[in-house]
Amino acid sequence: MPIIEYNSEYFDALCKFVAQVGINLGLAHRPFVDHYYATKDWCRLYLYVTDDGNILATYGLERMRFEYNRCELTMGFGENFYSIQPGAGGVLFVHGHRICPIGLVYGGSASTHRLIRARHWMYYSGVRVYTLNDDYAVRTGEGVFRKLVKSVAREVTRSRVSKYESRIPAVVLKQISVREEKEYTRDLLVLDSPFALRFTPTLDYLEWRYNTSLSFARYRLFRILQRGRTAGYTVINESPAKLIIAHCDGMDPEALAYGVLLSILEVARQDFHPRCVVLTSCHPHMQNIYQQFGFTMQHPERSFCVGTLEGPANIAQDTSSWLVNYDWGDNGLRPPFLDQPQYAIS
Numbered sequence: 001m002p003i004i005e006y007n008s009e010y011f012d013a014l015c016k017f018v019a020q021v022g023i024n025l026g027l028a029h030r031p032f033v034d035h036y037y038a039t040k041d042w043c044r045l046y047l048y049v050t051d052d053g054n055i056l057a058t059y060g061l062e063r064m065r066f067e068y069n070r071c072e073l074t075m076g077f078g079e080n081f082y083s084i085q086p087g088a089g090g091v092l093f094v095h096g097h098r099i100c101p102i103g104l105v106y107g108g109s110a111s112t113h114r115l116i117r118a119r120h121w122m123y124y125s126g127v128r129v130y131t132l133n134d135d136y137a138v139r140t141g142e143g144v145f146r147k148l149v150k151s152v153a154r155e156v157t158r159s160r161v162s163k164y165e166s167r168i169p170a171v172v173l174k175q176i177s178v179r180e181e182k183e184y185t186r187d188l189l190v191l192d193s194p195f196a197l198r199f200t201p202t203l204d205y206l207e208w209r210y211n212t213s214l215s216f217a218r219y220r221l222f223r224i225l226q227r228g229r230t231a232g233y234t235v236i237n238e239s240p241a242k243l244i245i246a247h248c249d250g251m252d253p254e255a256l257a258y259g260v261l262l263s264i265l266e267v268a269r270q271d272f273h274p275r276c277v278v279l280t281s282c283h284p285h286m287q288n289i290y291q292q293f294g295f296t297m298q299h300p301e302r303s304f305c306v307g308t309l310e311g312p313a314n315i316a317q318d319t320s321s322w323l324v325n326y327d328w329g330d331n332g333l334r335p336p337f338l339d340q341p342q343y344a345i346s
Contacts, residue, residue: 003095006037006045010055014047017055020084026335027058027080031216036333040208045080046096048088057083059092062329063100067193067200068315075306076100077329081112090115094309102313105305106328113303121307126319128287129302129326130295132161132264132277161243161268161275167293168261176255178222178234178262182212188223188233190249195283197315198249198323210235210246216337220267224250224259231255234263237332243267245279246327257281257289282322 006014011030018028026032027045037045037060048057060080066073076096083089093115097103105116106127181188184206201209210219217237224232232250236243243264250256264277279295280302281287291297304324306313326332 002049003092004047004049006033006047006058008034008038010047010049013049013053013055014058017058017082017084021082023082024335025080025082026330026333026337027082029216029335029337029340031339032333032337035214035216036330040205042205046092048083048085048092056085057088057092059089059096060330061096061100064104064328065200065202065205066197068197072200073102074100075102075104077104077106078108078112079330081109083111097309101308103307104329105303106324107302107331108305113305116305116307119307119309120311121305122312122315122317124304124306124315124317124319125301126282127280127301127304127322127324128282129278129280129298130287130290131298132164132293132295133159133274134276134296159274160271161264161277162271164294165265168258168265172258175227176231176258176262177225178259178266179225180266181221181223181233183207184210184221187230190232190251192251193249193323194251194253194321195323196321197319199247199325199328200249201247206235206247215339217333218338219246220263222259222263222266224255224263226252226255232259234260235327236263236267237327238267239338240275242276242278244327244332245277245325246332247325249323253283253286254289257283257286261289261293278326280324280326282319282324284320 011033015028018025037043043062045058045060047055049055058080062077063074064077066075081089105112184203186203212219212221220236220238222234223230224234231252234248235246237246245260248256248260250259268275281290306315
């Protein structure tokens with residue numbers, strides 16, 4: 001039973017596997033799978049396959065380039081970890097983290113956390129998810145009454161994003177502005193950062209992962225300007241019901257936070273209906289800015305863990321100077337995708 005890397009020849013077998021898992025997975029959507037797992041060496045989907053070509057388990061691993069205390073660090077973001085045979089998933093997990101020794105899980109299923117707890121990975125607190133206009137998502141198994149209550153809450157507790165613009169101080173608007181861009185250019189990359197841990201993708205990576213012309217997801221890139229000079233950038237994952245701050249980076253936490261907010265306002269300026277907005281923040285000053293704007297912190301915290309096959313990684317537990325974003329790995333790439341029949345966007 002060999003371990004292989006996904007390529008397009010295995011898509012039909014992958015669809016058969018997804019049907020056996022019994023969950024609506026992005027792995028059954030070919031434009032996403034072929035782009036994400038079959039175009040770049042740094043992102044692969046490992047398959048545990050029988051001799052007759054049936055898939056028993058999957059494990060996606062995206063090798064992401066970070067900077068930690070000004071030193072380069074590569075971590076493998078684990079994702080799409082599913083198995084229909086006991087033990088098969090664990091074999092793929094070990095295989096992946098022999099290739100990329102330091103692993104990162106941001107979110108993850110109960111089975112994933114059982115596996116990483118057994119290997120004594122470190123859990124980090126303070127990586128907080130914030131929402132504006134909570135979408136009151138319906139959970140599997142919820143009753144009719146609870147669904148009705150959430151539907152009413154969506155109508156009466158949410159406002160169009162544009163109505164929050166007055167919460168940005170006038171002095172900020174005189175100094176900070178944003179401009180939408182179509183391409184990633186070298187002058188956007190931040191060389192001098194105040195953050196102890198941050199994701200530092202190359203231009204090639206940004207053009208692949210947050211490409212502004214994908215069929216299955218819509219990413220919008222904004223340059224952040226401080227007194228007319230580039231101070232960072234933000235990338236927004238836009239769908240009809242939700243905006244996600246996919247990734248951002250900047251030279252100053254305050255300018256970055258306000259740049260994020262101005263980018264959100266720009267995307268939502270013509271909205272007729274409220275959209276949910278989701279972002280992640282660790283930095284206390286940035287958190288305060290987001291909360292003053294109207295964002296609320298979600299409970300419980302989304303799990304954020306790092307480790308190796310032998311145990312914890314050598315990363316301190318203080319996250320207050322980290323820059324973490326929500327749409328890392330495949331976190332923002334979940335069905336339904338924009339090019340599927342149930343979705344449409346202008």
